[in-house]
Amino acid sequence: MIAYHYPPLCGGSGIHRTLAFSRHLPQFGWQPMVLTVHPRAYEDVGAVPDGRDVPVHRSFALDSSRHLALRGRYPDFLAQPDRWISWWLGAVPAGLRLIRKHRPDAIWSSYPIATAHLIALSLHRLTGLPWIADQRDPMVDHDYPPDPRRRRIHAWIERQSMRRAAAVVCTTPGALSELGLRHPHTDARRLALIENGYDEASFRIAEAAAPAPARSSPFKLLHSGVIYPSERDPAPLFAALARLAAERRIAPETFRLLLRASAHDDHLRALMQHHPGVAGLVELAPPQPYHAALAEMLDADGLLLLQAANCNSQIPAKLYEYLRARRPVLALTDAAGDTAATLRAAGIDTIGQLDNADDIAAALMRFLHLCRTQQAPLAARAVIDGHSRAARTGQLATLLDHATHQDMK
Structure with missing residues (x-):
């Protein structure tokens, strides 16, 4: 599971989605392993919450705006597709080591940090493991991201996920419909809805x-x-x-x-x-x-x-x-x-x-x-x-079962 939003990060609804998935997956027959950033990449750090044991591996990552800026400014390429692009440099080698050691059955990654999808795409192409892209909200819109270059990069990552991922997941029916309209030639069976929930x-x-x-x-x-x-x-x-x-x-x-x-x-x-x-x-x-x-x-x-x-x-x-x-x-x-x-x-x-x-x-x-x-x-x-995080995790487990046991292309 490749995710930027994970404890000890404080704040953001995305952390609750990933944390709940990682905690509830074992009851559905899946053992998760999380690949995330070094805590230095977080602006706000708190205590790691108590819970079930989930193996967590942290790789090199910097926040360009805090670690690579000079007088508050930094080159534009250090923030494409986002300020944590340096994570890609550390996470791909770390992910390959974990894959060789633990032989996982699938890769899952979570937006809205686009670098997480970029890492998953790289590991998928290097290993052939099925990849589930948890898109959540749209990566692109007519005016989002505001920066045209970033919008093009986000659009490219989205096209790659639609082409290569075993499943692309959104959190709302509208987002799922918009994604299908942007990519009309994609097999609709590879588009999935898993809403957010409560813990x-x-x-x-x-x-x-x-x-x-x-x-x-x-x-x-x-x-x-x-x-x-x-x-x-x-x-x-x-x-x-x-x-x-x-x-x-x-x-x-x-x-x-x-x-x-x-x-x-x-x-x-x-x-x-x-x-x-x-x-x-x-x-x-x-x-x-x-x-x-x-x-x-x-x-x-x-x-x-x-x-x-x-x-x-x-x-x-x-x-x-x-x-x-x-x-x-x-x-x-x-x-x-x-x-x-x-x-x-x-x-x-x-x-x-x-x-x-x-x-x-x-x-x-x-x-x-x-x-x-x-x-x-x-x-x-x-x-x-039906809106509980445990129920949502059951939906994710079903997707993982299909991705690893059936041809979804």
Whole structure:
């Protein structure tokens, strides 16, 4: 398993996907071995979490922006296809040594660090081992990556994975459809959907640590995680809050929006100043450890999800954690996107348009009424179980079985 996102790295939803796969695969008959970077390549390092024993091998890797820059600048070729291209130099020889010693049956690699796919491609071509490319989100779009040279390199890596990998995996139906449209001659049987999910063991730890819910005023609506100014623009939400406050339909005594770990607090403060009355309704909070974040979800009166129409083929990873927390969810997103479709399939219809302040105001007031009357929809237990990381790992194991025992070309 070739992955940049792995402990002791802190932060990023990708780490939970890879970590869960590596921990749950043995129960499906697969023994994982992880090839990742030396910890020096990480900007934020924490403790390695307790868990099942997974062999982890770390190879040479540098972050060009921190280790190879002179006065903050470094040559462009040192960041193609990303800032960790030096990892390729260390990982290919290390991977060959591991393959010769342990004789693995397959190679798996994870985007969004494109160098991981480049390493897997090299090892696949040198050894002939079947390769599964966990693409997750699209590697390219009409304006992504913004740098044209990087976009060309990403496109080349994607073409190689579509040509050579035994399976290419996406996390949403929309991303899978877009990938098929970009490569219409690829056998559709080699395209697979494995969504993100939640980790049940982490929730059990959070539940043990979380205090018993004490519902009281004000109503606490929580958004946990990054708020991108373009992909999750909260400006219409703040406009709706300002209007509802002016109409005295909500007030600081009865309603509180908690934005945890937004990563763009300065941008949010500027928006709050632009909308009178919002500052008293909104609280900005710093990041906190993962299990504490889950405990906060369990304690919230409601959970807020933001996803713009330009991300219709993406689903925030926190959606699955929100479902598992079994707290009411208010989603501000495009009704035609994968996020809304996933919620509707789970029986949740408390959805409003993120780009429409009028619709947000109506959706919020309906949501508050449903919560206060204990009528807000929650996902059924069977639906929630199907979104667990263990269930997703079972899907990966099935792909590995096919890749190693059947001709998928």
